[in-house]
Each structure stands twice: as structure tokens, then as C-alpha cells.
Amino acid sequence: MSDEGLLVTGIPTSEELARVTPPRERREKGPCVMIECFQRIPCDPCHYSCRFGAIKEFEDINDVPEVDWDKCTGCGMCIAACPGLAIFVVDESTGNEECRIAMPYEFVPLPEKGERVRLFDRAGTEVGTGVVERVIPGQKPQGTPVVWVRAPKELSLVARHLAVNREG
Amino acid sequence: MRKTELAVVGAGPAGISGALEAASYGVKVTLIDRGDRPGGQLVKQTHKFFGWHAKGAGTRGIVLAEQLARHIRENENVTFFGSTEALGYYSDKVLLLETPRGIEPLQCERLLVATGASEKMLLFPGNDLPGVYGAGAVQTLMNVYGVRPGRSVLMVGSGNIGLIVSYQLVQAGVRVAAVLEAMPVIGGYAVHASKIRRLGIPILTGHSIKEAYGDGQVEGAVIWKLDEKWNGIPGTEKDLKVDVICLATGLTPLGELLWQAGAQMEYVSELGGFVPLYDENMETTAKGVFVAGDASGVEEASTAMAEGKLAGLSAAWSLGRVPPEEFTRKREEIRNELYQLRAGPTGQKILRGLETLSKRAKKVTA
Numbered sequence: 106m107s108d109e110g111l112l113v114t115g116i117p118t119s120e121e122l123a124r125v126t127p128p129r130e131r132r133e134k135g136p137c138v139m140i141e142c143f144q145r146i147p148c149d150p151c152h153y154s155c156r157f158g159a160i161k162e163f164e165d166i167n168d169v170p171e172v173d174w175d176k177c178t179g180c181g182m183c184i185a186a187c188p189g190l191a192i193f194v195v196d197e198s199t200g201n202e203e204c205r206i207a208m209p210y211e212f213v214p215l216p217e218k219g220e221r222v223r224l225f226d227r228a229g230t231e232v233g234t235g236v237v238e239r240v241i242p243g244q245k246p247q248g249t250p251v252v253w254v255r256a257p258k259e260l261s262l263v264a265r266h267l268a269v270n271r272e273g
Numbered sequence: 274m275r276k277t278e279l280a281v282v283g284a285g286p287a288g289i290s291g292a293l294e295a296a297s298y299g300v301k302v303t304l305i306d307r308g309d310r311p312g313g314q315l316v317k318q319t320h321k322f323f324g325w326h327a328k329g330a331g332t333r334g335i336v337l338a339e340q341l342a343r344h345i346r347e348n349e350n351v352t353f354f355g356s357t358e359a360l361g362y363y364s365d366k367v368l369l370l371e372t373p374r375g376i377e378p379l380q381c382e383r384l385l386v387a388t389g390a391s392e393k394m395l396l397f398p399g400n401d402l403p404g405v406y407g408a409g410a411v412q413t414l415m416n417v418y419g420v421r422p423g424r425s426v427l428m429v430g431s432g433n434i435g436l437i438v439s440y441q442l443v444q445a446g447v448r449v450a451a452v453l454e455a456m457p458v459i460g461g462y463a464v465h466a467s468k469i470r471r472l473g474i475p476i477l478t479g480h481s482i483k484e485a486y487g488d489g490q491v492e493g494a495v496i497w498k499l500d501e502k503w504n505g506i507p508g509t510e511k512d513l514k515v516d517v518i519c520l521a522t523g524l525t526p527l528g529e530l531l532w533q534a535g536a537q538m539e540y541v542s543e544l545g546g547f548v549p550l551y552d553e554n555m556e557t558t559a560k561g562v563f564v565a566g567d568a569s570g571v572e573e574a575s576t577a578m579a580e581g582k583l584a585g586l587s588a589a590w591s592l593g594r595v596p597p598e599e600f601t602r603k604r605e606e607i608r609n610e611l612y613q614l615r616a617g618p619t620g621q622k623i624l625r626g627l628e629t630l631s632k633r634a635k636k637v638t639a
Contacts, residue, residue, distance in 0.1 A: 112458040115466030115476050144463040145617040147575065148323035150331040166325060167617035188321035188331050189464030212444055229473025247336050249321070266471040 116227045117143055126262060127174050127195065136179020136196035136205065139262075140170045142189060154186030181207045185241070185249040194253075195261045204261035205238065210252045215240055216269045224256055224264035232263055277303035277352070279588050280368050280381035282359040282530060285313020286574045287566025287581035288387030289341045294585030295385075296350035298594035303379060304345065305370065309355045311345050312338030313389060315574065317412040319444075320437050323462075324575040324614070334574070335416070362534040362562070383561050383588040386531050387581060390524035390545060390567035395429060398484040400518075404491025408438045408521035415445045423517035427494045428452040429482050433461035433573070435521030439469045442519075450513045453480045455499055462619070483510060485518050494518055524571045531568070534559045539633050543626025544570030550634045554587035554604070555580060563588055570630075572623055576614050583607045 111117050127137040138159065140151065145167040152160045152170065159176035160183060184192045184207055194207035216222050216237045226232045235256035243250045256264055279295050281288045284306035292304045310316065318334025329337065345351050360369040360376070368379045392407040394400070406414075406422060408430070414420040426447055428439045431454035439449045452469065457479050459466045466476060483495040483505055498509035525546035532538055536549040536557035548570050549557040556563050565584040566577035583604060590600040615623050 110458075111463050111467075113478055115459055115463065115470040117463075117467065141467065142464060144619075146323055146462055146464075146619060147325075147614045147617055148330060150326045153326040165616065166613050186331055188323050189462065190468050191464045225471055225473065227467065227471050229471050246319075247333055 111143055114228075117141060122262070125172075127172075127177075129197075131174045132195055132197040132204075132261065135198045136181075136194050136207075137174050137177045138172055138179060138181075138183060139193045139195055140172060140183075140187075140191060141193065141265075142169055142187075142191040145169060146189075148188060150186045150188060151183045151192065154183045156180075156182065179207075181241075181251055181253075184209050184251045185243055187249075190249065193265060197258060197261055199255075202258050203255050204258045205253055205255055206235070206261060206264055207251055207253045208265060208267065209249045210267060211249055212269075214269055214271065215242060215250055216252060216267070220269070222252075222254060222267040222269055224254070224260060225266040225268065226263050227265050229266070233257055233260055235260070235264065235267065274367075274378050274380050276380040277301050278381070278592060279303070279383045279385060279585075280305065280359075280379055281385040281387060281585075282368075283313065283387035283389055283566070283568070284308070284311035284345075284353065285387060285389050285566060285577065286315060286337075286341070287389075287568075287577040287584075288313070288385065289345060290578040290581030291385045291387060291563070291565055291585035291588070292351050293341075293344055293348060294582045295589045296348050296585075298589040299350065300589045300592060300594055302351045303354060303381070304351055305354045305357050305359055307356065307358045311342045311353055311355075314409070315341070317409075317416040318437075318574075319416050319441060322574055328575070330575075337574075359530055362530060364535075366561070382592060383563065384534070385563040385565060385581075385584050385588060386534075386557075386568055387564070387566045387577075387584075388527040388530060388568045390526050390571050392520065393523045393525055395482070395520050395522050397482050399486055399491070402485050402487055402491045403489070404487065404516055405485060405518045406520065408434050408519050411438055411517070411519050412441065415441060421445055421447055422519075423515075424448065425450055425515045426517040426519050427482070427496070427513055427515045428519050428521060430454065430521035430523065431459045431461055431466065431476055431478070432521060432523065433465055435519075436461040436465035436469055438519060438521060439474055440465070440472070443469070443472050443474070447517075449474045450515050451496070452476045453482060453496060454478045455481045455503060481505065482518065491516055491518055524567060526568050526571060528568060531557060531559070531562070531564065534562050536562055536564075539630060541570070541626045541629050543622045544630065548630065550630065552634065553608070554590075555584035556587060556591075561591070570623065570626060576611060576623075579607050579611050579614065583611075
């Protein structure tokens with residue numbers, strides 16, 4: 106993948122991603138948040154959405170979020186709260202070759218539990234498939250649905266979008 | 274003749290905020306909009322807004338529009354005139370309105386101009402073909418009327434509007450072939466860009482549209498790379514089969530009423546075009562005429578609402594309704610809020626524009 110820069114490609118660089126990626130030991134312990142928000146913009150709802158104090162308070166409304174992974178439970182409340190749809194939860198604790206990824210999904214139809222979906226990386230390239238474990242639809246029209254998928258472990262830091270495989 | 278204390282032209286986020294703020298001090302407000310319902314551009318914005326959690330960040334524009342419309346309906350000091358256009362403002366404080374009932378004068382003590390902005394057109398062969406839309410029209414068709422504008426879209430412009438509308442097109446089941454950006458970097462917020470990249474939409478920086486073609490309607494577009502002087506580079510052309518070309522190439526303040534009212538106008542490119550000189554109370558050089566929102570410089574809804582609130586507060590104060598200490602304290606609060614909203618890198622351009630404007634304002638007063 107090219108590393109030309111987020112503001113040229115719309116895709117975060119590997120350096121930027123490294124800064125927000127939970128350490129492997131943490132990912133293997135259980136679900137934890139990965140906030141892919143790198144640009145100073147005036148926005149703070151993620152901090153207020155976290156009931157565990159894992160997203161630190163903003164001194165300046167333009168600050169980028171800072172996560173305390175020791176406090177994060179991976180509940181995913183912040184995913185639906187982020188206006189930029191930039192928050193994901195990853196979980197590599199399932200003890201097999203799988204992982205779990207939670208992502209925002211504002212499209213219809215919503216996938217159903219047990220359904221196999223196609224997975225895409227940050228450039229929109231298809232990288233594999235996953236099975237939907239849980240769908241939290243959110244309240245219309247305000248909410249952002251959150252979809253949890255089981256995917257091959259190597260996709261936990263790669264897959265960031267899904268598509269439902271149905272006609273229409 | 275019908276009378277009001279404050280007439281507000283434009284019922285978008287700035288105008289509504291101004292109307293509600295002034296009304297909270299007992300000012301009788303008449304809120305005017307050419308649309309049939311209040312909300313302005315918010316009524317088609319299905320995405321969530323950024324900003325302060327405490328001030329409703331994370332709320333979708335459509336939800337915010339409903340909330341604001343309800344506040345207007347429930348406020349006995351505010352009268353809403355929909356489907357009404359303001360034609361002119363005259364020195365005897367008469368605002369001339371074109372209403373569904375005909376032409377009517379409105380006597381007003383103060384005027385707040387919150388008319389917003391209009392889209393900039395782009396010059397290229399074929400730009401008059403049916404199928405070439407402004408991004409606002411595409412949003413209106415899709416998000417207000419539920420009409421898909423076409424099957425396959427070329428988006429021109431990667432500011433927040435271009436990025437957001439591209440995302441909404443995909444939500445509506447429309448293919449977006451590419452987003453073009455003449456600048457070497459993406460214009461809008463990175464999170465909006467990332468959101469459409471993972472849908473597989475390419476963002477081509479340093480590119481523009483060369484021409485649109487088609488028999489009676491858009492059937493395709495030729496795009497090309499630009500050199501550092503923004504000239505197309507021959508030999509880099511690519512042909513895209515699309516039936517819609519959506520222009521999101523920026524906005525320019527709608528200042529006709531301000532020109533006509535005699536406010537001194539200045540061209541400030543960072544603010545989108547001609548804007549009125551205004552003071553720290555949002556009052557223009559035309560006495561009793563206030564401005565807020567995109568009409569005072571193109572930004573976004575959070576700053577528009579803060580400016581509207583400041584203008585409404587100032588109008589109420591100038592009518593003798595706000596105790597001086599309260600006015601000063603609240604004004605500083607709002608100005609501080611505006612400062613913080615503009616403190617990030619994307620606010621720097623606006624701050625430069627405002628600095629230019631304030632230098633020119635000082636020249637006028639000196």
C-alpha cells in the first residue's frame with residue numbers, strides 16, 4: 106500500500122496506524138478500541154460516549170482522541186457515537202485462527218446474524234470474508250448501526266468495511 | 274404595515290439561532306425563508322455533525338433541522354414566513370417581501386441577514402448538459418425527495434461536501450466512479466475521505482474534468498491531470514462512463530441583500546467571495562443590519578449557529594433588551610467558542626480571511 110499521506114490518498118499511513126493500534130498483548134486479551142482519527146478537527150463526542158473513561162478528556166476541542174487501553178472494555182459504544190465513523194473494535198482473544206472486528210455500517214440492507222459478508226480494507230480492496238456475529242441497529246434516524254464480524258485473524262487490523270452479498 | 278422588531282432573512286442554522294436568541298430576550302422576530310420549512314441546508318444533511326458533545330455534536334443535520342423547527346414553532350416571539358423571499362431593504366427600515374400572497378412590506382427595527390451561500394459553477398465544455406448537477410441539488414433530490422439522480426456519478430471537488438455527498442450517493446445505491454480534486458491534497462476532513470476510500474471510491478488529487486459529452490444528456494466525462502499551474506496535461510486524459518457529473522467546487526456567500534442595503538462589501542477569497550465588513554457584534558456598516566453564517570464567510574453549521582446566536586444577542590442588546598454585563602459576558606463566551614471551533618488546521622484559512630477583513634474594517638472606521 107502506498108504511504109503518500111492521509112491527505113493525498115484518504116488512507117492513513119502505516120506510521121499513523123501504528124500510533125493508534127492496540128498492542129498485540131492487549132488485542133489477545135480481549136476486545137479493544139482502535140480510533141482511526143488523525144487530524145485535528147473540532148469534535149469530542151467519543152470521550153463522552155465512553156462510560157469507562159478510556160477515551161481521555163479533550164483539553165482542546167481539536168485534540169485527537171487518546172485511548173487508555175487498560176480501561177477500554179471493547180464495548181463499542183464509541184463506534185456509534187463517532188460522527189466521522191472512524192472507530193473500530195478488534196478482538197484477538199478468541200484463541201483460534203479467528204478475530205472479531207466491530208465496525209460502523211450505515212447501509213441497507215443490514216446484514217443478519219450468521220450471514221457471510223465480504224470484507225474490504227481501507228482502500229476498498231476486497232480482502233476476504235467474515236461471518237456476522239452481532240448487529241446493533243441503532244435508533245433511526247439518528248443511530249449508526251454497528252456490525253460485529255468473525256474474520257480470519259490476519260484481518261483484524263486490515264478489514265474496515267463490509268458488504269452484504271445479496272441481490273439488489 | 275406589518276411590523277416586527279427583528280427580521281431574520283434565512284432560516285438555516287445561523288438565522289434560526291439568531292431568531293431564537295433574540296426571542297429569548299422578548300424581541301418579536303419574523304423569520305423569513307424562501308423554503309417552505311425552516312432548516313436551510315440542514316434538511317438534506319443526513320450525516321452527523323462534529324463539534325462539542327455538549328452542543329449536540331453527533332446529531333444528524335436532518336434531526337437538528339427538526340429540533341430547530343420545533344423550537345421555532347413553540348416560540349411565541351417568532352413568526353415564520355415560509356415560501357417568502359426578501360426583495361430589498363430600504364432606508365426607512367422597510368423590508369420588501371415576496372410572499373405567496375403577493376408583495377408585502379415589513380417594517381423592522383433590526384435586520385439579520387443569514388442568507389447562506391450559493392454553489393460555484395465550473396467552466397468546461399458540456400457543462401450545460403442535463404446530468405450536470407450542483408452537489409446541493411443532488412443532496413436535495415436524494416435526501417429530501419428520495420430521488421436517485423442517476424446510476425453512476427463523477428464527483429468534482431473533494432471538500433467536505435464532495436466527500437459527504439459521495440458517501441450519501443453510495444448509501445442511495447448509486448455508483449461513484451471517482452472524486453476529482455484540482456489541489457494536490459484532499460480538501461475535506463480526513464475521516465470523510467477515509468469513509469469513502471474504504472467503499473472503493475478513488476480520490477484523484479491533481480485532477481480535473483476536461484469535458485462532459487453525450488447526446489442530449491451526460492453519457493460520460495473526460496478527466497485529466499493538472500500541472501502545478503492548474504492547466505490540463507494533454508495525453509493524461511481518461512474517459513469515464515457516467516450519467517451524472519456532480520459539482521462540489523465550493524460556495525460563495527449570498528450577499529445581494531447586503532449590497533442592496535448599502536453594507537460595505539469586501540472580496541476575501543478565504544471567505545469564499547464578497548462578504549460584508551462587520552464588527553465584533555456581527556453588525557455590518559449598514560446600521561442595524563447584522564450578518565451571520567455563510568453570508569459572512571463560508572464555513573459550516575457549528576460556526577454558523579454560534580455566529581447567529583451572537584448576531585441575535587447583539588440585535589436584542591441594541592434594542593435595549595440585554596443588560597450590558599450579561600451582553601459582554603455572553604458575547605465573550607460565544608466569541609471564545611468561535612475561536613475554538615476555528616483553532617484546528619482547517620480553521621486557519623478562515624482565520625486568515627477574518628484577519629484580512631478586520632484590517633479593512635479598521636481602515637473604514639479610521
